[in-house]
Structures are given as structure tokens and as C-alpha cells.
Amino acid sequence: MADLEILHFEQLKTEVQAQYLKSHTPSHDDISKWKGIDIIYFQEDLRKFAKGNISEKSFYTYFKNKPVTKVPRIDMLNLLSIYAGYASWYDFKKNHLFADEILKETEEQTEFNPEEADETERISIDTAIAEKPYIKEAIKSDIQISTPDNQNVSDKSIFLETYDTSEQKPLKKSLKNFILGITTGVAAIIAVIFLWQSKIFDTTYSYCFYDADRNAPIQNMLEIKVFKENESPLYYRIKPGECFHYTTKDESLRMLISSPLHENVEVNRSLENAPQEENIELKPDDYKMAVDYFSKKSILGNPEESSLLIKQKRRELENRISDQAVIYQVFDSDIYGIETLDKQKYISLVTTPTTSLKNLSVIEMKTDKGKIVSIKFKITEDDENP
Structure with missing residues (x-):
């Protein structure tokens, strides 16, 4: 049965590919060779005609991984079947029966939940x-x-x-309670001593990061490198808007704070009398900020306005990105991790009016002599709507 399901899924993939090729011209006719902007266009077409979406990770798992060893969830199968022109996954299989294959009227199974004790x-x-x-x-x-x-x-x-559980003799009960009280008290004292000894040498410091121009929390990923004497540096990744909490026995702290859109900052602190909470301002890199802004700037609207905005985006990005820039797109997929793009492919990607661009986030950006020479970015997928 499982083998037949996989064969049906391979049939469905072929029909999905044929349906897309009716109105699009991707970089390859074979759907397993699509990547980058081809996948984004396909996702847009799927949203338009089937009112649903599959994540980039799911696409790489089920369309680029050969041979497929399992079929996707039923909701994804139904979505792809609708896109191919069928009412459902069941309807697709009914129209592609193999010899002697019989479909069940319902594929739902009721799981037995054993009764739990009160x-x-x-x-x-x-x-x-x-x-x-x-x-x-x-x-x-x-x-x-x-x-x-x-x-x-x-x-x-x-x-x-x-049964009356109050029959115990008063003396025995009192003795038991007395021993229990003594034991609890000793345990509490030991716990307090342990905590006191651990806290006397360890202190937690919290650092929050703000944009120096906007006086607002940094809304992009930060990387922090903590330098320790006679040891290799420690690396931390801080999510957008979050603070960095660091626990140490040391009397000083030296750390390098890196941001894809701000200037790097090295912080040196003597911790003997330092506050345990501190705000650190990062100065924005205007050049990086501009490239990030024009990469994500919405160009949806009436055709005349969209055309003008596209020209403006292309002109700004052409001026700010070096012709020799190295650009990487990072994927969540275990099968396909990073794709390299040149300057023109990147500009084409970010000037295509798709809803995916609102999820674009810059991981790293480098400049040299007033030009962007390196960009690493990611388009986050919504896994709740695969």
C-alpha cells in the first residue's frame, strides 16, 4: 500500500509540473531542478489557484529528493491535487488506479485512547x-x-x-510529623547554603541593544563573540529584540557585537562595580540599511506605480552593490543549504513583486570602498501553512 502511495505521488508531481509549465517558463522543465526564484514563482501560483502554500523546506524534501521514500501529509497532497485539477488526493488516485487497486471510501482511522485513571x-x-x-x-x-x-x-x-484513616495513635503521628519537619528544615538549609555558595561567585549580566538613531530595539539577528583569557572565544546568536544574558565569575568582560546592518562594536567592561543591566547603542550603517530597505521595499500597487518603484529599486541596488559582489541565499532544507547568486539575479529576485519578500532577512552584509561586496540572506517560510 505504501509503495502504491509513493507511485501515485510521483504521478501527481508530474501533473503538477505539467500544470505549471502551461503558463510559466522556469530555468528547467524538470521540477526537481528548480531552485531560488523558480520555487518562489511556483509558490505564488499555488497560492493563486489552490489557495494554499507549501514551504520551501517541504519543496526540497518532496520534489528535489530522489527517490522519495514517503508521501507528504494529506493536506499537502490535497493542495497539490487541487492545483493539478482534481477535487482531492482521493479523487486524483481514483483517476489513476493501478491494476487490481481498490481504494477505500474513507482513509480515516480512529485511534484508540486507553482510559486514564482518575x-x-x-x-x-x-x-x-x-x-x-x-x-x-x-x-x-x-x-x-x-x-x-x-x-x-x-x-x-x-x-x-x-475506611477511617485517622486511626493512627496521636503519639505516632506526632513523632512522624516532627521527623518530617526536621528533615524538611535540614534540606531547606542545605539548599540555601548551596545557592548562596553558587551565587557568591557567579553573577548574571544582561545587555540590551538599541539603534542609536531610532532609540528602538535592534530588529535583526546579532552575533556576539566573548573573549576569555587563554581560551577560545565563545559565540552567541541573539534573536531580534532580545537581550544577551551572560553569567560569569570573571572580573572583566570583553565582547565583539556584530550586526548585519550596524557597525561592529567592541565592548570592554570591568565587572567589579558594573551594573547587572545595561543598554548598548549600535550605530547603523547607512549603506547597509539602504540596501536592506530597497531589497524588501514593497512594489505592489497599480501597474503604473509598480513599474516606477521597480525602476527605482533596480537603480538604487545597481548603484550600491558591487558588480563582483558574492551573494548567498540560505535555506532551511537539509538537502539544499546555500545557493550562490550574482548581482543581477539578486536584483531580479528582490524586484519581483511576490509576497515572499516580506519574509526576507539579511544575515550578513559586508562593504568595501563604499560598495556592498557580500550579502547573505534568508527568506523565512511559514511552516504552519505548508
Whole structure:
């Protein structure tokens, strides 16, 4: 059955490819060789005609990985079937039956969920076992048990309700509570001493990062390199808008803060009397900021306005990016990790009016003699709508 599903999926991929080629001319006719802008155009077409989307990661997993060893989730199969002109994945298979193949009317299976024990009863049983050890054997064997009043009870919950658990002698109960109190107190003292000893040498410092011109939190990924004496540097990645928390016993801190759109900053701090919370301003690199802005600038609108905006974007990017620039697009896929683009391919990508550009984020950008010479970027996919 699984082999037939894979064969059907290969048929579906062929029809999806044929459907796309009716109105588009990608870099290759073979869908397994599409990459970069071809995939973005295909995603746009899928949104337009099937009202759904598959992620870039899913595309690389199921269209570029050969041979395919499993089929996608049913929602993705339905989406691709609709794009190919069928009502559903079931309808597609019904129109492509192999010899002697029989389809089930429904492919849904109801999973059996074993009944869980009532939490209140479980707690009551555990408490009773702790106070009356002989109950454990009775519950374990699930046989009738007898209370001290010779009352036979077969239901465990009824037994726990009818049995009087307050029969312990006052002296024994008081002794037990006294020992428990002493034990708890000793454990608490040991915990306090341990925490005190660990805190006396370790201190956590928090650093938050702000744009010097806008006085707003940095909204791009930061890289921090912490230098330690006689050791290799430590590297950290800080997500947009988040602060850097660093715990150390050292008396000084030296770190290099790198941002794709700001000037790098080296920070040196004596930690003997330093505040535990500090804001650090990063000066924006106007050249990098401009390239990032024009790369993501929306050009949607009426045809006349869009045409003018596209010309403006192309002119700005042509002026600011070196002809010899090395540009990388990073992918989430394990199969295809990085694609290299030249200057013109990058400009074509970011001047194509697609909804994917709103998810473009710069990972790294380098300048030399007033020109951008290196760009590393990523277009984040929405995995909730594969």
C-alpha cells in the first residue's frame, strides 16, 4: 500500500509540473531542478489557484529528493491535487488506479485512547497506601479487602471513602510529623547554603541593544563573540529584540557585537562595580540599511506605480552593490543549504513583486570602498501553512 502511495505521488508531481509549465517558463522543465526564484514563482501560483502554500523546506524534501521514500501529509497532497485539477488526493488516485487497486471510501482511522485513571482517585490511593501499607497488597491483587471492622469491600474507591484513616495513635503521628519537619528544615538549609555558595561567585549580566538613531530595539539577528583569557572565544546568536544574558565569575568582560546592518562594536567592561543591566547603542550603517530597505521595499500597487518603484529599486541596488559582489541565499532544507547568486539575479529576485519578500532577512552584509561586496540572506517560510 505504501509503495502504491509513493507511485501515485510521483504521478501527481508530474501533473503538477505539467500544470505549471502551461503558463510559466522556469530555468528547467524538470521540477526537481528548480531552485531560488523558480520555487518562489511556483509558490505564488499555488497560492493563486489552490489557495494554499507549501514551504520551501517541504519543496526540497518532496520534489528535489530522489527517490522519495514517503508521501507528504494529506493536506499537502490535497493542495497539490487541487492545483493539478482534481477535487482531492482521493479523487486524483481514483483517476489513476493501478491494476487490481481498490481504494477505500474513507482513509480515516480512529485511534484508540486507553482510559486514564482518575487523578483524584490515584492521589487518594497513594495517600492511603502510605498510611496503611496492607492496602497496597489488596489493591495490587484487586481482590476483596477487609477493614478492621470486617467490612468486605471490592471497590477500591469505596474502600478508601469508608475506611477511617485517622486511626493512627496521636503519639505516632506526632513523632512522624516532627521527623518530617526536621528533615524538611535540614534540606531547606542545605539548599540555601548551596545557592548562596553558587551565587557568591557567579553573577548574571544582561545587555540590551538599541539603534542609536531610532532609540528602538535592534530588529535583526546579532552575533556576539566573548573573549576569555587563554581560551577560545565563545559565540552567541541573539534573536531580534532580545537581550544577551551572560553569567560569569570573571572580573572583566570583553565582547565583539556584530550586526548585519550596524557597525561592529567592541565592548570592554570591568565587572567589579558594573551594573547587572545595561543598554548598548549600535550605530547603523547607512549603506547597509539602504540596501536592506530597497531589497524588501514593497512594489505592489497599480501597474503604473509598480513599474516606477521597480525602476527605482533596480537603480538604487545597481548603484550600491558591487558588480563582483558574492551573494548567498540560505535555506532551511537539509538537502539544499546555500545557493550562490550574482548581482543581477539578486536584483531580479528582490524586484519581483511576490509576497515572499516580506519574509526576507539579511544575515550578513559586508562593504568595501563604499560598495556592498557580500550579502547573505534568508527568506523565512511559514511552516504552519505548508
